[in-house]
Amino acid sequence: MSAVSEAAVVRRPLAALWERYRRYRGRFVLAIVMSTVNKVADVVPELLIGAAVDVVVRGSGSFVADLLGVESRYAQLAWLAAINLAVWVIESASEYVAAVLWRGLAQGIEHDLRVEAYDHAQHLHLGWHESRTAGATLATLNDDVNQLERMLDIGIPAILQTALNVLLVGIVFAVASWQLLLYAFLPIPVIIAGSLVFQRRLEPLYDDVREKVSDLSGALSANLAGIATIKSFTAEERERDRIEEVSSAYRDTNLRAIRSSAAFVPLVRMAILAGFTCTLLLGGWATLDGDLELGLYSVLVFMTQRLLWPMTDVAEVLDLYQRGRASTARILALLAEPVTVPAGTRALARPVRGRVELRSVRAGYADGPDVLHDLDLVVPAGETHAIVGPTGAGKSSLLRLVLRFDDPRSGAVLLDGTDVRDLDWDSLRGSVGYVAQDVYLFSGTIADNIAYGRPDASREQVVAAAEGAAVSSYVESLEDGYDTWVGERGVTLSGGQRQRIALARALLREPALLVLDEATSAVDNETEAAIQRSLRVAGERCTTLVVAHRLSTVRHAHRIWVLDDGRVSEAGTHDELVALGGAYAALWSVQTGEGVA
Ligand SMILES: Nc1ncnc2c1ncn2[C@@H]1O[C@H](COP(=O)(O)OP(=O)(O)OP(=O)(O)O)[C@@H](O)[C@H]1O
Numbered sequence: 001m002s003a004v005s006e007a008a009v010v011r012r013p014l015a016a017l018w019e020r021y022r023r024y025r026g027r028f029v030l031a032i033v034m035s036t037v038n039k040v041a042d043v044v045p046e047l048l049i050g051a052a053v054d055v056v057v058r059g060s061g062s063f064v065a066d067l068l069g070v071e072s073r074y075a076q077l078a079w080l081a082a083i084n085l086a087v088w089v090i091e092s093a094s095e096y097v098a099a100v101l102w103r104g105l106a107q108g109i110e111h112d113l114r115v116e117a118y119d120h121a122q123h124l125h126l127g128w129h130e131s132r133t134a135g136a137t138l139a140t141l142n143d144d145v146n147q148l149e150r151m152l153d154i155g156i157p158a159i160l161q162t163a164l165n166v167l168l169v170g171i172v173f174a175v176a177s178w179q180l181l182l183y184a185f186l187p188i189p190v191i192i193a194g195s196l197v198f199q200r201r202l203e204p205l206y207d208d209v210r211e212k213v214s215d216l217s218g219a220l221s222a223n224l225a226g227i228a229t230i231k232s233f234t235a236e237e238r239e240r241d242r243i244e245e246v247s248s249a250y251r252d253t254n255l256r257a258i259r260s261s262a263a264f265v266p267l268v269r270m271a272i273l274a275g276f277t278c279t280l281l282l283g284g285w286a287t288l289d290g291d292l293e294l295g296l297y298s299v300l301v302f303m304t305q306r307l308l309w310p311m312t313d314v315a316e317v318l319d320l321y322q323r324g325r326a327s328t329a330r331i332l333a334l335l336a337e338p339v340t341v342p343a344g345t346r347a348l349a350r351p352v353r354g355r356v357e358l359r360s361v362r363a364g365y366a367d368g369p370d371v372l373h374d375l376d377l378v379v380p381a382g383e384t385h386a387i388v389g390p391t392g393a394g395k396s397s398l399l400r401l402v403l404r405f406d407d408p409r410s411g412a413v414l415l416d417g418t419d420v421r422d423l424d425w426d427s428l429r430g431s432v433g434y435v436a437q438d439v440y441l442f443s444g445t446i447a448d449n450i451a452y453g454r455p456d457a458s459r460e461q462v463v464a465a466a467e468g469a470a471v472s473s474y475v476e477s478l479e480d481g482y483d484t485w486v487g488e489r490g491v492t493l494s495g496g497q498r499q500r501i502a503l504a505r506a507l508l509r510e511p512a513l514l515v516l517d518e519a520t521s522a523v524d525n526e527t528e529a530a531i532q533r534s535l536r537v538a539g540e541r542c543t544t545l546v547v548a549h550r551l552s553t554v555r556h557a558h559r560i561w562v563l564d565d566g567r568v569s570e571a572g573t574h575d576e577l578v579a580l581g582g583a584y585a586a587l588w589s590v591q592t593g594e595g596v597a
Contacts, residue, residue, distance in 0.1 A: 013328035020332075021112070027105050034098035035157060039164040041091035046306060047172070048080050048087075050299030055080070057294055098157070106152035114145045117334050125340045126405040127366060135221030139214040140334050144327035151324025158317045162310055169307040176296050177286070183278035184304045187271030191311055194271075195318055198264045202318070205257040206326040212250035214330075219246045261322070264315040272308040279304040341407055344422035352431040353381035353416050354512035354543030356402055361411035363401055370409065371397050372566040379559075381416075384535075384544040386554030388584065389563035395547040396437060398563070399517050402545065403434055415513070433506030433542075435519035439498040443487030446475055449501055450482075453509040465508035468538060470523075470530040471500035495522035503531065507538055514544040520553060528553060551584075551591050560584065 054062045055076045064076045118141055121129075129137070166188065173181035223230060223239055230239050283300050286292040292300075356379040363372040371394045379385040387395045400406050401413050404420050413420045420428050433453070441449050450465055451457045457465075462482060466472040474497060478484045486493060486501075493501070499522050506514060514535075520528050532553070535544065548554050555574040562570040562577070562584050570582050577584035 013325050013332055016332050017109075017328055021109055024105055024109060027101060027108075031098060031101035031105060031157075032160060034094050034101055035160050036164055038091060038094035038098050039161060039168060041087050041094060043168045043172070043303075043306070044087045044091075045084060046299060046302045048084050049302065050295040052077060052080055052295075053298050054293065054295030063295070102157045103153055106149045109152060110145055110149040113148065113331055114141060117141055117145070117331050120335050120337070120339075123339050124337055126400070128337065128340075131366070133218030133222055134225075135216075135218035136214040137334075138221060139210075139217035140330050143213055143217065144210065144330045147327035148324050148331065151320050151327075155317050155320035155324060158313055159321070162314060162317070165307055165310060169303045172303055173300065176300060177283075177292060180279055180283055180286075180300055183282055184275050184300070184307060186278060187268075187275040187308060187311070190271040191268055191314060194264060194267050195314060198261065198315075198318060199322065201260055202257060202322045203325070205253070205260060206322040207329070208253045209250070209257055209323070210326045210330055212246075212253045216243075216246050216250050219243055257322075258319075261315060261319045264318065265312055268312050268314060272311060275308050276304050341404060343425045344420075345424055346418060346422045346427065347424055348416050348418060348427040348431065352427070352512035354431065355379065355381040355414075355416050356513065356543065356545060357414040357417075358398070358401070359412045359414065361398075361401065361408045361413060363397060363406060363408045365397075365406070370566060372401075372408075374411070375566070375568060377561055377568065379543055379545055381543050382540075383558040384546065384556070386546045386548060386557040386560045387563055388548060388551065388554060388560060388587070389569075391549075393563040394566040395563055396517055397566075399434075399515055399545065399547060402513075402515060403432060404428055431512040432515055433509045433511030433513070434515045435499070435502045435506050435517065437517045437521075439495075439502040441487050441493070441498060441501060444485070445480075445483045446478075446486055446501060447482035449486060450504045450508055452505050457508055461508060462504075465504040466501075468507045468534040469500040469504035470527050470534065471497065471504055474500075496524065496527065499523060500527070500531070507534075510541065512542055514538065514542050516544070516546045516548075518547055518549065521549065525552070532556070551588050 051062070051064050055064050055073055059065070059073055060071045062076065064080065065071060068076070068079055070076050070079060121137060121141065166185075170181065170185065173184055220243065223243065230236060279300055283292060283297050287294055287297040356377075358375050358377040361372055361375040361377075362370050364370040375398070377398075387398060389395055397406075401408055402415075402420070404413070407421060415423065415428060415431070418427075442452065447459065447462050450462045454461075459482070463472060466475055466482075475482055475484070499519055503516070503519055506516075506519075520531055523531065528550075536556070538544075546554055546557065551574075554560055558573070559571060560574060560577055561568055562582075564583065570577055570580060570584055572580065574588075578588055579585075
């Protein structure tokens with residue numbers, strides 16, 4: 001699904017976020033209360049300036065004298081100073097509490113959303129991950145979530161501040177002079193109308209920016225993953241140009257958005273200038289005419305400043321809001337992505353035997369053609385079966401169905417007689433030890449990697465599994481042995497070493513069903529023979545399904561299924577198939593170079 005259509009899925013992302021995080025509402029309200037207290041306390045000093053001017057000009061007839069019943073100007077000013085001190089303490093304390101609350105809220109939502117989005121992503125169909133770059137998913141889980149945090153941390157408190165400003169200053173003006181209220185507030189409808197117009201213009205621009213971020217992130221992560229290929233083809237310059245192109249697209253889209261949002265600032269400033277000039281001039285004339293107290297006039301001039309200039313921030317806030325909205329839309333779209341291969345609810349009776357059956361299975365990928373056609377296949381419990389056939393015949397696709405990475409288009413896959421679609425993950429994947437064609441080792445020690453499927457395994461069990469995969473003597477030859485760090489920041493293992501560690505990882509689980517997809521393709525013949533011997537021992541305890549190109553790997557299997565273009569073309573033991581003289585026999589004679597075994 002493209003980023004644009006993703007963004008379109010969630011129409012009102014912030015409302016959806018509000019619904020989703022009900023548990024944060026209490027803290028949200030408290031943060032608003034604290035910001036309000038802070039803002040009120042923030043306005044008071046300006047009123048105190050007016051009151052001080054009033055005290056100096058009118059003495060015992062001042063507003064403060066009336067209010068406190070204090071005659072002396074000195075005492076009145078001392079009172080004002082005391083009030084100022086108290087207000088300052090309240091302002092500072094509330095500012096601190098509000099900042100902690102807003103940041104805590106932003107961090108909390110950011111954290112929850114990131115973890116929820118990641119968790120959802122890992123439950124999505126493998127095909128979903130294969131249809132987009134890892135970098136694009138990373139951009140959503142990382143950049144988009146950070147963007148949202150900025151909006152929550154900076155944007156929302158700023159919007160609130162501005163709104164409170166307008167309200168509080170509005171009250172002061174309303175009490176002082178209705179006329180001046182009108183003049184000072186003149187710019188506000190212009191600013192609001194302008195915001196709405198700009199918001200509508202910015203929305204698609206920021207959706208586009210988020211899409212470009214995702215493209216860039218995807219291109220960068222793909223290139224870093226393929227750095228060896230880039231180097232081997234001396235394609236550095238070409239790839240640099242390609243990244244430059246994607247980065248330019250991002251820069252240009254961002255600049256377009258920035259140009260639009262920046263155009264808002266002069267509009268706001270012009271409106272502000274008009275409002276401020278009106279208050280300054282008309283308020284001054286009214287004071288000269290004796291219609292307005294001097295103290296009040298000075299307060300109003302200060303207040304107009306305080307009301308209007310922060311409005312220039314509206315543009316920045318709008319920018320944050322739009323970026324945050326576009327990012328939220330993408331995260332929520334990811335969370336709205338349906339889990340198309342949901343777990344079933346049935347548990348298998350223990351011990352699981354590992355009997356596999358495919359009944360009239362038809363399968364394929366996305367909208368593509370069928371890659372498996374009406375396939376029937378049975379692997380009785382405890383037996384070792386092999387699947388062989390030319391490249392692209394559908395061998396890995398068949399294994400994917402057994403692990404339920406995909407579901408068949410029709411027909412059924414059964415484990416111990418139960419449709420795998422009905423099984424919970426623990427019964428299905430918990431019973432399977434799988435070694436994929438592309439081995440993936442996590443960043444961690446060799447022992448951590450072997451124990452990945454059974455983190456509570458003892459060192460003895462880890463070593464036994466390593467022995468089963470014929471990798472123990474290699475590991476023991478390393479300086480740090482099983483504590484050697486591998487994966488992204490560790491030693492680089494050879495293809496065969498990686499395969500054997502992955503095999504040890506699968507064996508340690510003592511699975512009911514061992515599924516090996518070209519699991520020993522990268523090891524030498526001698527090592528393979530060692531692995532075969534230990535697999536035969538392991539095979540006595542479990543059912544094994546092996547895909548292999550090298551037929552020597554599978555010649556001892558109880559049954560060999562030859563797949564051709566998604567159909568079983570031959571099946572039988574090695575000897576039966578060689579005797580049959582078909583595709584298998586031909587392949588065997590090519591591989592041994594001697595015709596028959
Ligand atoms: N993730 C995928 N998305 C779309 N098509 C796929 C995917 N994986 C495999 N295919 C297609 O399905 C067909 C069978 O592929 P599969 O990997 O199952 O073959 P295979 O027999 O395991 O081949 P090989 O021996 O080369 O590993 C191929 O035509 C392939 O292009």
